[in-house]
Amino acid sequence: MSTIVSLPDQSTAKLPSKSYLNQEYGLKSWLLTGDHKRIAMLYLFSITFFFIIGGVLAGLIRLELLTPPADLMATDTYNKVFSMHGIIMVFLFLVPSVPATIGNFLIPLMVGARDLAFPKINLLSWYLYWIGGIFILSAMVLGGVDTGWTFTTPLSTHYVNTHVVTAAMGIFMAGFSSIFTGLNFIVTIHRMRCPGMTWFRLPLFVWGHYATSIIMILGTPVLAITLVLVALERIFNIGVFDPTKGGDPLLFQHLFWFYSHPAVYIMILPGMAVISEVISTFSRKRVFGYTAVAFSSVAIAVFGFLVWEHHMFIMGVSQYSALVFSLMTMLVAVPSAIKIFNWSMTLYKGSITFETPMLYAFGFIGLFTIGGLTGIFLATLGMDIHLTETYFVVAHFHFVMVGGMLMAYMAGIHFWWPKMTGRMYPEAMSKTAAVITFIGFIVTFFPQFILGYLGMPRRYAAYPADFQVLNVFSTAGASILGIGYLLPLLYLPWSLIYGQIAGNNPWQATGLEWQIQSPPLTENFTEIPIMDHEAYDYEWLANKTHHEVQTVG
Amino acid sequence: MTEKNISTHQDAEVHVVKPPVYFAIFFALLVLTALTTGISFIDLGVFNAVIALAIACLKASLVVLFFMHIHYSSRLLKLTVAAGLFTFMLLISLTMTDYISRAWGMF
Numbered sequence: 001m002s003t004i005v006s007l008p009d010q011s012t013a014k015l016p017s018k019s020y021l022n023q024e025y026g027l028k029s030w031l032l033t034g035d036h037k038r039i040a041m042l043y044l045f046s047i048t049f050f051f052i053i054g055g056v057l058a059g060l061i062r063l064e065l066l067t068p069p070a071d072l073m074a075t076d077t078y079n080k081v082f083s084m085h086g087i088i089m090v091f092l093f094l095v096p097s098v099p100a101t102i103g104n105f106l107i108p109l110m111v112g113a114r115d116l117a118f119p120k121i122n123l124l125s126w127y128l129y130w131i132g133g134i135f136i137l138s139a140m141v142l143g144g145v146d147t148g149w150t151f152t153t154p155l156s157t158h159y160v161n162t163h164v165v166t167a168a169m170g171i172f173m174a175g176f177s178s179i180f181t182g183l184n185f186i187v188t189i190h191r192m193r194c195p196g197m198t199w200f201r202l203p204l205f206v207w208g209h210y211a212t213s214i215i216m217i218l219g220t221p222v223l224a225i226t227l228v229l230v231a232l233e234r235i236f237n238i239g240v241f242d243p244t245k246g247g248d249p250l251l252f253q254h255l256f257w258f259y260s261h262p263a264v265y266i267m268i269l270p271g272m273a274v275i276s277e278v279i280s281t282f283s284r285k286r287v288f289g290y291t292a293v294a295f296s297s298v299a300i301a302v303f304g305f306l307v308w309e310h311h312m313f314i315m316g317v318s319q320y321s322a323l324v325f326s327l328m329t330m331l332v333a334v335p336s337a338i339k340i341f342n343w344s345m346t347l348y349k350g351s352i353t354f355e356t357p358m359l360y361a362f363g364f365i366g367l368f369t370i371g372g373l374t375g376i377f378l379a380t381l382g383m384d385i386h387l388t389e390t391y392f393v394v395a396h397f398h399f400v401m402v403g404g405m406l407m408a409y410m411a412g413i414h415f416w417w418p419k420m421t422g423r424m425y426p427e428a429m430s431k432t433a434a435v436i437t438f439i440g441f442i443v444t445f446f447p448q449f450i451l452g453y454l455g456m457p458r459r460y461a462a463y464p465a466d467f468q469v470l471n472v473f474s475t476a477g478a479s480i481l482g483i484g485y486l487l488p489l490l491y492l493p494w495s496l497i498y499g500q501i502a503g504n505n506p507w508q509a510t511g512l513e514w515q516i517q518s519p520p521l522t523e524n525f526t527e528i529p530i531m532d533h534e535a536y537d538y539e540w541l542a543n544k545t546h547h548e549v550q551t552v553g
Numbered sequence: 554m555t556e557k558n559i560s561t562h563q564d565a566e567v568h569v570v571k572p573p574v575y576f577a578i579f580f581a582l583l584v585l586t587a588l589t590t591g592i593s594f595i596d597l598g599v600f601n602a603v604i605a606l607a608i609a610c611l612k613a614s615l616v617v618l619f620f621m622h623i624h625y626s627s628r629l630l631k632l633t634v635a636a637g638l639f640t641f642m643l644l645i646s647l648t649m650t651d652y653i654s655r656a657w658g659m660f
Contacts, residue, residue: 309647
């Protein structure tokens, strides 16, 4: 059952006199802070910076592909551009996007704690992120890397003379930054839940981040070791990946995808976590099948480790092994479908309103479903041989990563922006941005499915003239998409000064984070709350005036 | 504060390991290292790698259990270590599905 909740009158809302934003002033108070909310803001600025760089590189790729010949840039420059686009977007934007910004900000608030378990490690993770980022940027400035973001051997170890080692070290550092974030989340969720906050009263956002953290901790070290091996192979010729010395180039891909496939779930699970919150809030209903959604996150994390070889079906791996991995890949569809169906059931008979975060969430559900289902095409052995290494794959993972994760990230930022800053953004403008993003996305990436099916390979600067019409569509769509992302970059900073004051709970959401002032105090809660109701209890919220939140001193 | 006091005071949280235990483990590690070196002079055919790896695993377990205190830790921490080992096992065993069967039917 949904509960009708009337949104509060914002004209009476006032900014609190004290908050984490004005507790202290000056650069030092930010750069040496242990406050999870300030670190989240540091991360927000940092990943936005790298998103802009990655986005400009994407623009260059689409511009080059506007015409069939390689005319805008030299072909090896093109290789460097798409490699850098991949490396920056995956390791410096998507992996930290939701966990390090929104997750960092909200996990302590949602479990009723004053901070994460290890505030200094949290700050260290941001510094490691920047060290990694600087390494990757220097690899780009010094002349680039042209291996693609996958560093595939023997190309990366024996054939290219670009800055592979520099970029690999950058990713190594960024990897440790994400391990630290995961470690902090796991310890916080285990040890710092407030009284009454049982595992099954946790918001699904926290479950999603718990599952993500498990992958971060168990998977990322393998990536780190693999990249060190690539560096050792290049510098000292140790021969692990060199067949002439008894090594195997495919071993690299086994190790790399052992991390990088679960990393896909590092990138999507926090997005799903955001969607659970947004869908529930704007349907005013408890998430349908709460337990199933919670465990599906953990199931995705576990299954994610069993499927990596589907990236290697045509690389010369054993056919029998490929058969096993193809079957196991299909398994991941089950928990993903559980989530999609449960969100749809949450909408059923809810009192739905269409605020900006909800529009982005609808975008997520549609686009992620297409992205996920096309993944099944690629998991199917016979179909994969035709489709792999074509634009079909590019379209598939952009539907999941951009259509899925980026939509969810935007939903999350718009949903919690009032909590983070205390101010509202212009709603008409943000709704327009959400719609523009959706249209731009479809126009950009849908033609790529067709291009891939027709056989246009990925990672080439030139293509036959027959493919031009669809490529023009795609490039045109990319410029629409660009506007969709540019708008929030303009109105969100604008709202910091001119935005309406949001008040504590502008959406009438039930989470603990909405029951405190916006922006929160540095210590989050003046008194540690006691959780006496389930997550998403809108009845409780409606009756809140009758029984206030109980607290202990 | 004597050592005994510390251990009773914080028994639930931190287990203080007595120096003799550390020395015993250290000595065991030295013996096992010597054993690895010694055995490398004898040719055991396919068992060369098996024995070397078995001794290495034993040594690693000693370090994890005693030097890293997992032997004295809560079940949650034991589970954490087990999760790491389980993931490592997945990495090795599923990768081996490829290496074992790559040449099947080719010769």
